[in-house]
Each structure stands twice: as structure tokens, then as C-alpha cells.
Amino acid sequence: MTESLFFFFASLTLLCALMVVISKNPVYSVIFLILTFFTISAHYILLNAQFLAAVNIIVYAGAIMVLFLFVLMFINTGKNVEGTMKRNVLAKIAGTVAGGLLFTVVVAALKDVTLGHPDPATFNSQVGMVENLGKVLFTKYMLPFQLVAVLFLVSMVGAVMIGKREAGEQNF
Amino acid sequence: MDSVVLIYKGIYILAIFGISLLIATYSTYFERKIAAFIQDRVGPNRAGPMGLLQPLADAGKLFFKEEFIPANANKTLFILGPGIAMLVAAMTSAVIPFGDTLILGETSFDLIAIDVNIGILYIFAVVSLGVYGLMIGGWASNNKFSLLGAIRAASQNISYELAMGLSLIAVLMLSGSLSLKVIAEQQAGFNWNIWYQPLGFLIFLICAFAETNRTPFDLPESEAELIGGYHTEYSSMKLGMYLFAEYINIFVVSAVMATLYFGAYNFPFMENLRNAFDDPVLGNNVVTILGVGVMFAKIFAFIFFFMWVRWTLPRFRYDQLMKLGWNILIPLAILNILLTGGGILLYDYFTQG
Numbered sequence: 001m002t003e004s005l006f007f008f009f010a011s012l013t014l015l016c017a018l019m020v021v022i023s024k025n026p027v028y029s030v031i032f033l034i035l036t037f038f039t040i041s042a043h044y045i046l047l048n049a050q051f052l053a054a055v056n057i058i059v060y061a062g063a064i065m066v067l068f069l070f071v072l073m074f075i076n077t078g079k080n081v082e083g084t085m086k087r088n089v090l091a092k093i094a095g096t097v098a099g100g101l102l103f104t105v106v107v108a109a110l111k112d113v114t115l116g117h118p119d120p121a122t123f124n125s126q127v128g129m130v131e132n133l134g135k136v137l138f139t140k141y142m143l144p145f146q147l148v149a150v151l152f153l154v155s156m157v158g159a160v161m162i163g164k165r166e167a168g169e170q171n172f
Numbered sequence: 173m174d175s176v177v178l179i180y181k182g183i184y185i186l187a188i189f190g191i192s193l194l195i196a197t198y199s200t201y202f203e204r205k206i207a208a209f210i211q212d213r214v215g216p217n218r219a220g221p222m223g224l225l226q227p228l229a230d231a232g233k234l235f236f237k238e239e240f241i242p243a244n245a246n247k248t249l250f251i252l253g254p255g256i257a258m259l260v261a262a263m264t265s266a267v268i269p270f271g272d273t274l275i276l277g278e279t280s281f282d283l284i285a286i287d288v289n290i291g292i293l294y295i296f297a298v299v300s301l302g303v304y305g306l307m308i309g310g311w312a313s314n315n316k317f318s319l320l321g322a323i324r325a326a327s328q329n330i331s332y333e334l335a336m337g338l339s340l341i342a343v344l345m346l347s348g349s350l351s352l353k354v355i356a357e358q359q360a361g362f363n364w365n366i367w368y369q370p371l372g373f374l375i376f377l378i379c380a381f382a383e384t385n386r387t388p389f390d391l392p393e394s395e396a397e398l399i400g401g402y403h404t405e406y407s408s409m410k411l412g413m414y415l416f417a418e419y420i421n422i423f424v425v426s427a428v429m430a431t432l433y434f435g436a437y438n439f440p441f442m443e444n445l446r447n448a449f450d451d452p453v454l455g456n457n458v459v460t461i462l463g464v465g466v467m468f469a470k471i472f473a474f475i476f477f478f479m480w481v482r483w484t485l486p487r488f489r490y491d492q493l494m495k496l497g498w499n500i501l502i503p504l505a506i507l508n509i510l511l512t513g514g515g516i517l518l519y520d521y522f523t524q525g
Contacts, residue, residue: 050288063330069304
């Protein structure tokens with residue numbers, strides 16, 4: 001059951017991710033990206049990490065992709081994206097070379113990877129639950145957690161600084 | 173999971189789905205009746221006794237109207253928009269506990285569709301997806317006013333989701349659990365969260381109004397500035413779907429508020445009533461059934477409150493709306509978290525030290 005579900009969601013994820021790249025209309029790309037996040041959340045649920053699944057939806061599908069959609073709708077690239085994009089041979093060659101190099105790197109990295117095999121006797125299936133996640137974050141990974149919080153604060157202050165109106169500037 | 177529980181869950185989910193649709197349908201009727209009462213009119217009274225068949229007449233009218241899709245609209249997304257709005261609205265009620273457990277014979281039945289340990293996060297995730305229905309519909313119409321309405325709706329929803337999430341954190345600090353079932357059980361009797369979280373409830377209430385696009389925050393559809401908002405180009409049942417999704421959202425958000433702050437299915441002296449019966453099973457069942465009634469009474473009270481506000485208060489201006497959300501509600505919500513944390517620490521200090 002779980003295995004067939006995994007293969008179903010995995011193929012769906014790959015399909016949606018491919019459609020993000022293939023779609024001509026950027027708005028379709030964003031919608032397929034949202035679907036990709038949903039299928040990834042399904043994987044999290046299969047791994048018994050419900051908290052991660054919900055947070056993935058809230059943060060990525062609920063907030064970040066809305067902003068993506070926002071920008072795309074404002075600049076309205078839907079209709080004349082074909083005309084503006086330069087389709088010369090050089091760009092095609094560069095794209096192929098870059099993609100091939102990336103593919104090589106991924107293959108090389110995956111060749112030597114060793115999959116972790118958790119011991120079924122000692123494996124705790126509740127490790128992805130909110131309580132356990134919180135305990136680990138606030139004990140074992142306390143310093144990285146706090147540093148990430150500081151990083152967020154810095155980026156937030158930066159965003160406010162950029163968005164701030166200069167003295168004497170009239171925006172509307 | 174044995175087949176009895178599985179069949180029961182199926183029936184229960186269908187029943188909750190039907191009930192939310194029914195309540196949303198009759199919300200339209202009561203909205204017009206309450207509006208008429210507040211404005212000293214009669215309201216709908218032609219279809220059926222006291223106009224009770226008015227929602228059916230409205231739905232029939234919407235179905236027979238012309239199905240219009242603008243020539244330059246993106247057809248797929250234009251049809252997808254109201255569908256997403258409706259789907260997302262109907263998904264939310266799955267994790268709300270409408271009652272305690274019913275004991276029939278050997279098995280006990282939980283009156284909750286799915287009891288996940290991330291209940292409140294599930295609601296939050298689904299609510300945050302509601303924006304897509306509006307945005308996709310507004311953009312696919314290929315109309316500037318629709319797009320402006322959609323942008324307004326999206327920025328309003330995102331802004332108020334932040335304050336809503338922050339006000340929820342204070343409740344979660346008190347309960348120590350994300351499961352709505354546990355949160356409901358902790359408020360047994362008259363031990364409701366509203367006594368501990370008055371400020372948090374106020375913030376949540378304001379955000380709930382903004383999230384459901386109700387007056388005084390119904391800027392996405394302010395007809396004086398935007399003709400009609402994100403659904404300007406919609407007609408027939410597609411428009412009906414958008415309006416209907418709004419009423420389902422009101423029902424769901426009322427249920428969430430009742431669960432989080434007003435004790436869900438708990439009512440005062442329920443333990444005394446339970447103990448008054450000699451048979452514990454009978455006592456439990458009587459209290460549970462009364463609890464379901466109490467839950468729905470609370471939900472209806474909130475729905476009435478939504479309508480009362482709609483016909484009493486004028487609409488905000490857009491910059492006022494943003495100022496309220498970012499400059500007032502979010503700092504207040506953070507202050508509420510600090511106060512709650514301090515309160516919990518003080519309580520522990522005095523009870524344990």
C-alpha cells in the first residue's frame with residue numbers, strides 16, 4: 001500500500017515538476033509548482049512527518065507562491081512571452097551544455113550515495129511528530145535554530161529598509 | 173481500522189459536507205432576512221412560507237442564467253477559479269470536532285471526521301489556499317478591474333493571515349497541542365479559552381472577518397471602486413459558487429472560533445448532568461447530543477454576528493485596512509504572545525514554587 005502510494009506520488013511529482021518547465025504560460029508553471037508542493041507534502045505524510053507536510057503547504061503553497069503569482073499577474077507575461085524571448089542558436093547550445101553538466105554532477109553525486117537503512121527494531125516512527133521535532137529543535141539544534149531566526153530578522157529589516165519611503169518622496 | 177469505523181467515517185464526512193452546504197444555503201436566506209430586519213423591511217417572503225424556499229429559487233435562477241465566458245479570457249483557469257474556491261471552502265470542516273464521543277453498544281464513535289495531531293495547522297494550510305480561487309479567477313477574466321480586485325483580495329488575505337497565525341500561537345501555548353480535539357477537551361465545562369485569551373480572540377475575530385472578505389473588510393468586491401471585484405466577469409452558477417464559498421467559509425470560521433475560544437461542544441454544568449444519570453453510557457450520550465446542539469448554537473451565534481456587523485458598519489478604506497493589519501494587529505498579537513508566556517510562567521511559579 002505505502003509503496004504503491006509512494007510510486008504514484010513520486011511519478012506525479014516528476015510529472016508536475018516537468019510541466020513547470022515545459023509550460024509556455026508562466027501562470028500555468030506556477031500552478032504546476034503548487035501541485036508539486038502538494039505531492040511533496042504527500043511524501044512527507046507517507047514518512048509520518050505531518051507537521052512538515054502542513055508547514056510545507058502553509059509556507060510554500062500558501063505564501064510564497066501567492067507572491068509569485070502576484071508578480072506574474074502584474075507584469076502580465078502570459079501573452080507575448082514568445083516575442084520577447086530571443087531564440088538564437090548560441091543560447092540553445094549554452095543551455096544544453098549547462099543542463100548536461102548539471103546532469104553529470106547529479107549522476108556523479110548519486111553514484112556514491114549510500115542510502116540510510118534505519119534499524120526497524122530501534123527506529124522510532126514518531127520522530128516526525130510535532131512534539132519530537134520541537135524537542136530536537138530546542139535542544140540538539142538550539143544554536144542553528146536561533147541563528148536562522150536572526151537571519152530571518154536581518155532579511156526582514158532589509159526588506160523594510162528597501163520598502164521604506166525616502167524623505168520627501170511622493171509615491172501616490 | 174475495521175470496516176464499521178470506516179463506513180461510519182464515510183457517512184460522517186458526507187453528513188458534515190451536507191450540513192455545511194445546507195447551512196451555507198440558508199445563510200443566504202437569513203442574511204437577507206436579518207438585513208431586512210435591520211433596515212426595517214420585510215425581506216424575501218414570496219417563495220414558500222415566510223420565503224423559506226428563497227435559496228432554492230435563487231439557485232434555480234442562477235442555473236438558468238446565461239453562462240458567459242469573456243472572449244479573451246483564459247477558459248481553463250476561468251472555470252478552475254470558482255472550483256478551487258468551492259473545494260477549499262468545503263475541505264476545512266474535516267478536522268473540527270462537532271461533538272464528543274457517542275457510545276452505541278460496544279463501539280464508541282468520535283464526532284470528528286479526521287483527528288489529526290496537526291488539526292489547526294491543517295485548517296491554516298487550507299485557508300491559506302483560498303486565495304488561489306480568487307486570484308486565478310480574477311486574472312483569468314482578463315479584465316483590469318477583476319485583476320485589481322484579485323490583487324486586493326490576495327494582499328488582504330496574506331496580511332491578515334499573519335496576525336491570525338500569531339493570535340493562534342497564544343492559544344496553542346495554553347493548550348500545548350495542535351489537535352482541535354484536544355483543545356476542545358481541555359475546555360470542559362465552563363473552562364473556555366476566551367477567559368484566558370480575550371485579546372487573542374479579538375484579533376482572531378477581526379482577522380476572520382478579513383479572511384472571509386466580509387464587511388467591513390469586503391474591499392475585494394467593493395462595487396463603488398471596482399465595479400464588482402474579482403468576480404466582475406462571472407455570471408450564472410460560477411458567480412454563485414464564489415458567493416456560496418464565502419458563506420461556507422463563514423460557517424467554517426465560526427466553527428473554528430467556537431472550538432478555539434468558546435469551548436466547542438462544552439457547556440456549563442455538563443459534568444453534573446452526566447453524573448445525574450445512573451447509566452454512564454446514557455449520561456455520556458445525552459451530554460454528547462446536547463453538546464452537538466450547543467456547538468451548533470455557538471456557530472449560529474457567530475454567523476449572526478457576521479451578518480449583524482455587515483449591516484451595521486461601513487467599509488474601510490484600503491490604506492486603513494493595511495494599516496490596521498500591519499501596524500496594529502500584528503504588534504498586538506505579538507504582545508498577546510508575550511503576555512500569555514508571562515502569564516504561564518507566573519502561574520507555574522506560584523503553583524509549583
